[in-house]
Amino acid sequence: xxxxxxxxxxxxxxxxxxxxxxxxxxxxxxxxxxxxxxxxxxxxxxxxxxxxxxxxxxxxxxxxxxxxxxxxxxxxxxxxxxxxxxxxxxxxxxxxxxxxxxxxxxxxxxxxxxxxxxxxxxxxxxxxxxxxxxxxxxxxxxxxxxxxxxxxxxxxxxxxxxxxxxxxxxxxxxxxxxxxxxxxxxxxxxxxxxxxxxxxxxxxxxxxxxxxxxxxxxxxxxxxxxxxxxxxxxxxxxxxxxxxxxxxxxxxxxxxxxxxxxx
Numbered sequence: 001x002x003x004x005x006x007x008x009x010x011x012x013x014x015x016x017x018x019x020x021x022x023x024x025x026x027x028x029x030x031x032x033x034x035x036x037x038x039x040x041x042x043x044x045x046x047x048x049x050x051x052x053x054x055x056x057x058x059x060x061x062x063x064x065x066x067x068x069x070x071x072x073x074x075x076x077x078x079x080x081x082x083x084x085x086x087x088x089x090x091x092x093x094x095x096x097x098x099x100x101x102x103x104x105x106x107x108x109x110x111x112x113x114x115x116x117x118x119x120x121x122x123x124x125x126x127x128x129x130x131x132x133x134x135x136x137x138x139x140x141x142x143x144x145x146x147x148x149x150x151x152x153x154x155x156x157x158x159x160x161x162x163x164x165x166x167x168x169x170x171x172x173x174x175x176x177x178x179x180x181x182x183x184x185x186x187x188x189x190x191x192x193x194x195x196x197x198x199x200x201x202x203x204x205x206x207x208x209x210x211x212x213x214x215x216x217x218x219x220x221x222x223x224x225x226x227x228x229x230x231x232x233x234x235x236x237x238x239x240x241x242x243x244x245x246x247x248x249x250x251x252x253x254x255x256x257x258x259x260x261x262x263x
Contacts (some may be wrong), residue, residue: 004029012091014041016191022222026055045097064118078084097152115159142185182227187242190214212245
């Protein structure tokens with residue numbers, strides 16, 4: 001499926017997997033709506049894509065976790081930029097490693113509002129137009145945490161279990177239409193994810209990937225591009241992608257470990 005002249009909206013586009021998706025979809029000829037909170041980063045990305053690929057793009061600096069902000073911002077866009085062909089619900093985060101009873105209410109709200117409500121808001125904004133135009137694709141970024149919980153990650157896991165359920169349910173709701181739905185569940189990907197989890201502590205974040213080779217943002221962007229470019233009759237429902245050094249959420253081979261490398 002050719003992406004030239006298709007409009008792709010990417011949330012969380014200012015870094016990591018979102019940035020990598022923007023690069024690959026721009027290279028494939030798509031136009032982009034780049035959504036994230038950090039306007040300056042989006043503008044740098046926009047300029048880079050223009051220089052490398054002559055990409056037509058629009059920056060939408062808004063927070064998907066705040067429906068009262070992102071909904072009117074989207075609805076104020078010119079009609080051409082609301083006609084989204086592919087929605088990539090990438091925005092998501094995790095806060096802390098506390099046990100379930102100790103995590104702060106603010107962190108719980110942040111994860112639920114971003115990972116679940118933000119995804120729902122953008123889906124609700126884009127699906128009606130896709131149905132009206134008779135084509136479209138929703139790609140949701142989940143996680144291995146949406147397949148198995150782990151200590152210190154129960155709330156985050158709950159939000160990613162929700163993403164998986166919402167992806168399956170959306171496909172059922174859309175049965176009989178040409179709209180496709182894909183859920184991509186990665187294992188460990190080295191991005192700003194762990195930096196956010198540990199409140200900006202770079203040392204702790206680096207320790208997460210010590211002694212192993214994690215996935216890169218480009219690996220997941222490549223999977224999203226693969227799903228989006230299948231023939232229209234092919235729906236890639238789920239992609240579960242792990243580093244070779246990872247077998248489960250908390251089972252990782254770390255080279256040089258005295259305990260056999262599993263942690």
